[in-house]
Amino acid sequence: MSETTPAPTRSGRPRIEARAEASILHADLDSFYASVEQRDDPRLRGRPVIVGGGVVLAASYEAKALGVRTPMNGGAALRLCPHAIVVQPRMSAYAEASKAVFEVFRNTTPIVEGISIDEAFLDVSGLRRIAGEPIDIAHRLRAEVLEQVGLPISVGIARTKFLAKVASAVSKPDGLRLVPPDGELDFLHPLPVERLWGVGEVTARTLHDHGITRVGHLAELGEPVLRSILGPGAARHLFALSWARDPRRVETGRRRRSIGAQRALGRHLRPPDEIEAYLHGLTDRLGRRLRAADRVCRTVVLRMRFDDFTRATRSHTLPEATDHTETILRTARTLLATATPMIQERGLTLIGLALTNLEDADAVQLTLPFDPHATNTLDSTLDNLRQRFGSTAVTRAALINRGEGISVPLLPD
Incomplete structure (x- = not known):
């Protein structure tokens, strides 16, 4: 079902070439714990909800709009959002909702790679004849998750796992974003460097100190310059991502390390x-x-x-x-x-x-x-x-x- 084709490298090892079309989906439930609470208690809908007491485990988008984040201290969260409704976590309810959502994923395509209980990659290449274009599949997936499980979900579609994940994040909440092959760099380069996998607080601060705030800035510098700033491993990784290079397949059955x-x-x-x-x-x-x-x-x-x-x-x-x-x-x-x-x-x-x-x-x-x-x-x-x-x-x-x-x-x- 994969559209990738191996090509030899100088070392003789096969290289996974980029697929021709955007057919990887990244599906990510929105504010998962808080959304389950709002689904199960109509009184919470449209209101700021914080899941967890001493530490914020999840926050609804109404609370996030006022600056509440995870894993923020509960007292600090209530100072930002004093009218928030605090609910205790119900882990069994979240586990059941996750199970139902993954059932929808597996009914969509057999190639599902779970990342966490509320997000997964789906490979829908090769399904065009029986299920339509990837964007049509994504629309149906979102509708089925909402109808069958009652939860909003955001989906990104791209040729690579990295871009699909970024696209779903940009589309939140409750959105859908397709990154076409000829528009990848136009989509990626204006984004902040924090969108790149591997750029945490320390790396972001280092990049900002060198005037690098956007993905496009990083891409223009070139790998040799980045190597002097971040070291060889990080430079190679981030430079490749800045040019939308991510050859990883959606893999099923991989056990975590x-x-x-x-x-x-x-x-x-x-x-x-x-x-x-x-x-x-x-x-x-x-x-x-x-x-x-x-x-x-x-x-x-x-x-x-x-x-x-x-x-x-x-x-x-x-x-x-x-x-x-x-x-x-x-x-x-x-x-x-x-x-x-x-x-x-x-x-x-x-x-x-x-x-x-x-x-x-x-x-x-x-x-x-x-x-x-x-x-x-x-x-x-x-x-x-x-x-x-x-x-x-x-x-x-x-x-x-x-x-x-x-x-x-x-x-x-």
Whole structure:
């Protein structure tokens, strides 16, 4: 169904050429959590809605118009929008809505690549004879999501995944944007550099310091100049995107290479034992996900956000892949200990944990001796209890009266 054709490069490796027509769709639900709340409670429609208490998990467009953003502190959000209606998150409702939307996606085309629970890429090339032009397919997709699930969705259409995603973002809320092949640079170059994948706050600030504010400015500089500003890897990546070069296909069945979870802590001081307790909870949660997906990890990454909104990470790669909670926790605690002086100096507002370099559990090379890991019996028992009676059926003593935090709905691991 793909319209890409391989062509040889100088090294002899095949190159994926750009497809001839705009046939990749990026479908993205608008303010997903808040839209579900407005769908289910008519009193909330047309009014500013904030999902979450201490931290903003989602905001309706009425609240966003007044400056409310995620993951803003709840108090700061209410100062910007004092008449906002704050609702507690209902994760089961969001998971059910996501499942229904992805059913619409899969009824549209068999080639669906989920990015998160509220967005996906769809490849509709080759469907013209049975379903019409890509823009007609996109119109029907939006209508079916609204009719069957009751949610607004924005769709971008382009030759590449990158441009399709940018187009859907530009079309929000509840819009549709087609980027024709002969209009790609006219669409892309006037946009701010922040629209490029890989341009976060730090990179944007560096580019702005050099007078680069638009994608077109970056494209005109050339890769050698960018290399001196950003380094070779980032320069190559951003220069290619600035000229709309993105050869990646829409892929199905790809398993993710990392999983993560995080816990917002607010801006008041947290004692070290409380921070460590939250780290324990994150480790338990990720360990369950690993084992449920029959995966193992090699690298543990600690993520932190400080009171001044700066961020830092610490990581450690294990000698062999594991799904053993105690091994992961021991590594995470070591990373936290090394970061403690920084936390005491700058304050901690968010702690996160990620497990990366994931592999399938049945593909791991066995090590001698081939004895079963008896300690995994505890993990299995706890997993079974939580699966039967809910994730809070068994918890660590350190988390009593603190909770494990919100478990956000996720795509399958």
